[in-house]
Amino acid sequence: MKNVFRFLYELLIGKPEPPMETPLYRSEIFPDVGGVSLLLITLVLVLVYYYVLNHVMRTARFSHWYHWLGMLLINAGIAFGYAIYYCRLHEVTPDSYVYWFAFANAFYSALFFFLFSLLLKWRSYNAARTPF
Amino acid sequence: MAKLFIFGIGGTGARVLRSFGMLMAAGVDIKADTVIPIIVDPDTQNADLNRTVEMLKSYKRLQGVAGHDSGFFKTDISKLADMDTRGEGRVKDAFTFDFGGINQSFKEFIHFNEMDPDTQALVQLLYTQDNLNSPLTIGFKGSPNVGSVVLNKLINSPELRFFADNFRKGDRIFIISSIFGGTGAAGFPLLIKNLRNPNSGLQNAGEISSAIIGAITVKPYFGLQTENESVIDSNAFITKTRDALAYYKNNLHGVNGLYYIADNPDTPYENRPGGASQRNDAHLVEVLAALSIIDFMDYQDADFGEETLFHEYGLRQDAPSITFEQLYEETLHRIGQQMVKFQLFAKYYKDMIREDAGKNYYKALNLDAAFANDSFHKELRHFLENKQWGYFAWLEELARNKRSFAPFNLSTQDLNLLVQGKPVSRSFFNKGITQDGFVVRLNKEERNLTSEANPNRKFLKMFNHVTEDFYTSKMPGI
Numbered sequence: 089m090k091n092v093f094r095f096l097y098e099l100l101i102g103k104p105e106p107p108m109e110t111p112l113y114r115s116e117i118f119p120d121v122g123g124v125s126l127l128l129i130t131l132v133l134v135l136v137y138y139y140v141l142n143h144v145m146r147t148a149r150f151s152h153w154y155h156w157l158g159m160l161l162i163n164a165g166i167a168f169g170y171a172i173y174y175c176r177l178h179e180v181t182p183d184s185y186v187y188w189f190a191f192a193n194a195f196y197s198a199l200f201f202f203l204f205s206l207l208l209k210w211r212s213y214n215a216a217r218t219p220f
Numbered sequence: 221m222a223k224l225f226i227f228g229i230g231g232t233g234a235r236v237l238r239s240f241g242m243l244m245a246a247g248v249d250i251k252a253d254t255v256i257p258i259i260v261d262p263d264t265q266n267a268d269l270n271r272t273v274e275m276l277k278s279y280k281r282l283q284g285v286a287g288h289d290s291g292f293f294k295t296d297i298s299k300l301a302d303m304d305t306r307g308e309g310r311v312k313d314a315f316t317f318d319f320g321g322i323n324q325s326f327k328e329f330i331h332f333n334e335m336d337p338d339t340q341a342l343v344q345l346l347y348t349q350d351n352l353n354s355p356l357t358i359g360f361k362g363s364p365n366v367g368s369v370v371l372n373k374l375i376n377s378p379e380l381r382f383f384a385d386n387f388r389k390g391d392r393i394f395i396i397s398s399i400f401g402g403t404g405a406a407g408f409p410l411l412i413k414n415l416r417n418p419n420s421g422l423q424n425a426g427e428i429s430s431a432i433i434g435a436i437t438v439k440p441y442f443g444l445q446t447e448n449e450s451v452i453d454s455n456a457f458i459t460k461t462r463d464a465l466a467y468y469k470n471n472l473h474g475v476n477g478l479y480y481i482a483d484n485p486d487t488p489y490e491n492r493p494g495g496a497s498q499r500n501d502a503h504l505v506e507v508l509a510a511l512s513i514i515d516f517m518d519y520q521d522a523d524f525g526e527e528t529l530f531h532e533y534g535l536r537q538d539a540p541s542i543t544f545e546q547l548y549e550e551t552l553h554r555i556g557q558q559m560v561k562f563q564l565f566a567k568y569y570k571d572m573i574r575e576d577a578g579k580n581y582y583k584a585l586n587l588d589a590a591f592a593n594d595s596f597h598k599e600l601r602h603f604l605e606n607k608q609w610g611y612f613a614w615l616e617e618l619a620r621n622k623r624s625f626a627p628f629n630l631s632t633q634d635l636n637l638l639v640q641g642k643p644v645s646r647s648f649f650n651k652g653i654t655q656d657g658f659v660v661r662l663n664k665e666e667r668n669l670t671s672e673a674n675p676n677r678k679f680l681k682m683f684n685h686v687t688e689d690f691y692t693s694k695m696p697g698i
Contacts (some may be wrong), residue, residue: 104350112254128638146657146660147660148579148580148663149655149656150659151578151579151580151659151663152578152579153578212669213577213580213660213661213663213664214580214663215580216580216584216663216667217580217583217584218580
């Protein structure tokens with residue numbers, strides 16, 4: 089799993105900077121941030137969107153594509169903030185790489201939100217065809 | 221179950237059939253496999269007749285898609301010609317009797333000029349000059365003595381022979397007529413006499429003569445404005461009714477169930493003797509007369525004996541404007557639920573459904589494309605919204621007529637206020653019937669009805685289930 093996250097982040101933003109922080113990113117930050125925000129938080133938000141807002145709650149008010157897009161952007165925002173928070177928590181060197189990492193995390197969280205949506209939407213009463 | 225042949229005679233027959241068609245569209249139960257309306261009126265230009273025919277044609281097209289289990293439009297309506305399996309074209313493909321265009325006067329019809337002087341004198345004793353010179357193309361203008369002669373042509377018509385050929389044991393016949401006009405008052409006893417005659421020469425005459433026959437005789441329920449030039453005087457309606465009833469008492473035999481209905485005339489209609497200008501607003505009496513057909517079909521064969529069962533209709537409460545509150549339980553039980561369900565559906569379809577674009581069920585049924593291209597939706601919109609004969613026009617006519625029948629609030633956009641005098645109760649946690657509630661239920665039904673392959677039938681079933689859910693859960697008081 090570590091290698092997967094390392095591959096994904098470095099594919100987008102290259103090797104961690106400064107070089108002395110590389111081990112910390114690869115062994116802790118990438119897998120932790122990726123695991124929590126890309127998988128866990130994104131999955132929770134997808135489930136909340138499809139099975140709380142559009143299933144358990146007896147309303148179809150939130151089933152439009154723009155509601156779904158709103159949730160995707162919220163998820164991306166959380167991913168962006170969580171990445172910065174986690175880097176600061178581990179006192180990594182304040183470098184522009186932190187923000188590129190946060191941006192990459194937001195991008196992947198949106199991508200994962202989209203993929204999870206395709207996988208999980210089908211049994212939702214009111215949003216089985218959202219976004220399409 | 222078997223077929224039900226309904227003879228709608230004259231303008232009243234056509235108007236009652238219009239209301240009957242609306243009740244069937246709403247999905248009111250009628251215990252017949254197929255209903256075959258046959259409108260008997262020589263006045264082919266009559267606007268009331270043509271409105272009914274257009275409605276029946278539209279209903280038939282919708283029913284062809286809806287089938288028998290979609291909730292709405294569930295009873296099959298056929299034309300006589302539809303039973304022509306051999307495709308011989310023996311009868312005109314229409315809901316109306318073909319009088320072959322009687323474009324002559326009554327005088328010409330009876331060959332008055334070829335009669336000897338004594339017979340002419342006798343005829344002049346029986347008929348006024350107006351009667352004799354009256355063109356038959358606009359009917360009999362309230363003169364049953366003219367109608368009874370002309371309508372004798374019925375027995376030899378291809379339609380009646382075709383009807384007889386297709387009549388089977390167990391089929392029933394119902395006749396709708398008015399007693400105070402011309403065509404209905406003349407046609408009803410004449411038709412009964414011929415149908416009950418085992419030696420009429422018709423195919424299956426034995427089966428027909430022993431068939432169960434019901435009828436409604438509509439007594440005066442509207443008046444006409446007094447016009448010196450018009451040959452129809454509504455002041456004579458009561459006299460004509462009394463005379464006809466006296467005749468029925470002694471001469472009308474063989475009706476198993478006979479229904480009577482009447483009302484005190486209020487605002488008089490425009491005095492139009494016939495033709496395209498005879499276009500009267502729908503009236504409560506016509507709806508209640510249509511109910512008699514449903515009531516008649518609810519009886520088992522064994523319920524009918526030698527004696528005629530007579531029925532009259534009464535309101536629970538007299539009022540100038542009738543809502544569901546003034547109807548007895550029995551009537552409500554018959555039509556209340558289906559009328560409310562259909563009204564919810566029709567209202568939603570007309571005013572709200574387009575706002576659901578993007579919702580789950582809407583996308584699943586591809587409704588944007590269906591509304592634009594599918595002939596079913598074009599027909600449905602036509603049936604509901606046609607200004608001349610459509611469902612909403614019918615409701616508006618009923619509501620503005622005197623006496624008024626206004627079970628629904630036609631101006632509100634709030635579905636909770638749709639049924640007059642019966643608002644849906646609401647609270648902070650219960651918003652009653654809302655568009656969001658509709659969408660949630662429609663989404664659910666769309667998923668549940670996976671076995672229905674036909675999207676249009678599925679569409680009707682979804683709305684039938686959803687409106688039923690609303691009716692049972694939100695409208696317990698109706």
